[in-house]
Amino acid sequence: MRSALAALVVIALGLLASADPVLSPYSLHEKRHNIPAGWSYNRKHDSSAVLPLRFALTQSNIDDIGEHLMDVSHPESPNYGNHWTAGQVLQMFSPHEDTVNAVRNWLMESGVERERIRVTPNRGWIVIDATVEEAERLLQTEYHVYSHASGTEQIGDILTGCTTACDAYHLPEHITPHVDFVTPTVHFDAKVRVNKRSDTGSEGTARTIGQPGSGSHPKTTGAITTLFNELEACDEQITPICLRALYGLVYEPLAASKNSFGIVEYTPQAYLQSDLDMFAANFSTDLVGVAPYMVSIDGEGYAQTGETGFDYNGESDLDLQYGMNLVTAKQQVTLYQTGDMVEGASFNNFLDAIDGTYCTFEGGDDPTQDGVYPDYAPGGYTGAEDCGTVKPANVISTSYAYNEADLTPFYTARQCAEYAKLGLMGVTVLYSSGDYGVAGNDGLCLEANGTQSVNGTIFNPSFPGTCPYITSVGATQVNPNSTVYEPEGACEQVIYSGGGFSNYFAMPDYQKEAVAYYLKTYPPQYPPDIWNASGTSRGLPDIAANGANYVVAIDGGFELVYGTSCASPVSGAIFTMINDARLAVGKNPIGFINPTIYSSDFAGAFNDITMGGNQGCGTAGYTAVPGWDPVTGLGTPNFPKLVAKWLLLP
Structure with a gap:
């Protein structure tokens, strides 16, 4: 120890x-x-x-x-x-x-x-x-x-x-x-909440992203005593039929063997097969007994089951139950289980495995921050570090995040460039935008001197959500006493959709018109010293999906779960089905989607959200308004419109 x-x-x-x-x-x-x-x-x-x-x-x-x-x-x-190709990227x-x-x-x-x-x-x-x-x-x-x-x-x-x-x-x-x-120099590379597990010695650095309670994670209001599965009850409980109705996802895969959908989890968080089967028995019987295809990255080759409870199983159970259901049993889902029980892992460990140009033991990782393998500590993963060993899926969803301020600008820029390389190779990368509105994880806001505290007043965006080369996903809700046939609002139950403006990254060209319209038409009424009011910084999120009242099977019972953690895998499933439609007619995957979804050709392809806000840092946060906004982005996916528009592209 x-x-x-x-x-x-x-x-x-x-x-x-x-x-x-x-x-x-x-x-x-x-x-x-x-x-x-x-x-x-x-x-x-x-x-x-x-x-x-x-x-x-x-x-x-x-x-x-x-x-x-x-x-x-x-x-x-x-x-x-x-x-x-990967070779062209390296060259x-x-x-x-x-x-x-x-x-x-x-x-x-x-x-x-x-x-x-x-x-x-x-x-x-x-x-x-x-x-x-x-x-x-x-x-x-x-x-x-x-x-x-x-x-x-x-x-x-x-x-x-x-x-x-x-x-x-x-x-x-x-x-x-x-x-x-x-x-090592000036980089406190991750100031996510630190947890030391006395039985394993896992340490609180960048690789704590999978530790219970660290970084971005879903929330629960506890057990459900009565299970609903009706469209009329979607304001109280979200189940797969609610999401299919909300986003028009009525589709059977046609090219599943050519397609792929990946979901990333960080050890010790892991799913339970019994939970997947319990969920499937109620909502998708053809998935009973079906497990995701496991790709172990710097780990023991399995999802741990020794530690259980919401903090260990909630995230993975949620991501896989809804991701697998929405792409149906015909489409295999790949689980990238990253890290072992001792070292854990950081985002860099995952990137190493799917991009060999980023990886090597001596230099690709920071041994002071990232999990380093082989790990000869008792119970550690003693195999060779995974370096370029994993082919990335066409769509990859991750429901974990840091605060941007947790990391230095140099560190985030280097990692952000890796997401751009994945986009060049045709990969759609999704990250949840956070659950604390304009505040960072755990409600931390920035102080004038750059530190973070619950008493801070300066808005604190998330990373990788602020990276211009990923798609950041915020959260919506079926408003109380409303139906799936009425417009959703920004999520304001238990969590608030993460959003705002980067303090590190410049605004990408694809976003300039939409953000300029927002700032001119609906300028936030806050002093410029508490948010990046320059008008030149990356805004987030890009899109949103429902993030409230999800019914999830966890440790043998159903619970209500909330978070942008819900929205990312749901969006990933929808884009996976769009890829399927393109692959079925001989076209390539959609890859990095942001330039396309912000283009005039895709106007109206998302359900615009114009209600709600994302409070935090002692303010009401931003407000959802017509067009793009830093609460719900462009809005929620409209699958029939999106698939039709993408099928028209080369």
Whole structure:
């Protein structure tokens, strides 16, 4: 079992007087302005300790990735649907040889032996094991140790942070253009709520995304005493027939063998087959006994059943029960079960498995943040790390998220580019937008100094929802005392649809017209210091689907469940069926959908939501209005209209 108090490597501002001469002057490369909540200073780090120093090399042509993605994704492009192969992606974006040589030569000229310098197979990273003293000299900074308190336990890991109001590290000016960022340095890479499980020693970093209560997760009001399955009762209980009626999803797959739908779950959260069978017995008898196709990523090859309860089974049971039902028993659903019971996993571990160009043990993951495999801790996954071992499904839905402010801009930009690469390869990537309105997970809002707290007043958007290369999904509801034949409203029961404007990412071209109309016609009446009022930042969500009163079989009983966690797999199922229709007539999958759904050709293809809001941070939040809005996006899917429009595209 790991120690309940572990050290956290932290980097602090300050040039070292003892730094050796370099080939060019040093300049500030990256900094942060505060210590994240929960971290406290421990001591100066031991100068002889060894750090896994990792330099993220600047990728070639990465500034043009949005243009390349638009070229295959915009309905008016002559190359629409001509998706790239993984080899073409690697060839286009692999760091240039000049970049590799520049960083390697600088390290050698700074006293690092050539044999210690490792270039990862994807050429994306250069890695050295350096002592703290050596790292401090290379980066002209200082490393300190912090620890993190969570509840009554002390936990920690090798992470980075600060000791002063403005900590940073530095690089020579001739190296700066060749390096995105360096770890471990200033990245407290995930400040999701931390949970340490005393029986496994799982730690609270980026890989805690699957830990019970961490990040974005569904909510429940408890057990259902009477089960309804009638359209008249959809304002009280959502079942599959309600969703089919709401979105016109009456369709039988025709090309299932050519199609694929993937749902991502993070260990220790996992489904129970008995729950899937219980749900199927009531709503889809042909699915009784049917399991999703399991693809284990850095795990034991199964979905754990030792830990049960809503926090362990609620998410996975929900995602799979509705995802499998809506695509019917004819379409196999792939479950990407990610991480083992000891290390857990981060989004990067999943990306490693489906994109080999992103992955390698030495560099593709941050061993201070991401699960690192083989994991020789008791009960850990001892197999080789999954790296490019998994073919991505045509549609991938994930109902987990961080707050954007949990992560640094460099970290999010690097990961966001990976979603663009998946889009280039024809993959539709969906993420839930969060359940706390304009606030972040657990109702945390930003303070003026960049920290997060429940008393903050600045809106706190989610990530990856703010990445312009994924489709962010918000939540709606059948309004009380209304029917499925009446317009839905924004979800205001138990949860509030996550939405707002990014503090990191610029507004993508495909969104500019819709967001400009919203800001001009319905300008939010809030001071600009509590939301990004620049008019130039990425808005979210893109679309929405029902997220209230879902009937879900969990641990042998039915419960009512709420969340954008519901909306993402439902939307994924609908887009999977649209892919089926296209594949059946010999066309390609829809891939990255945002340029298409925001285009004038698709006007009216979503059910516009004009009621409700997404309160948070001590405000009423934004309001759902005609057209796009930062509560429900463009609206909810209208399957008959969408499939007809997509069938007309090349």
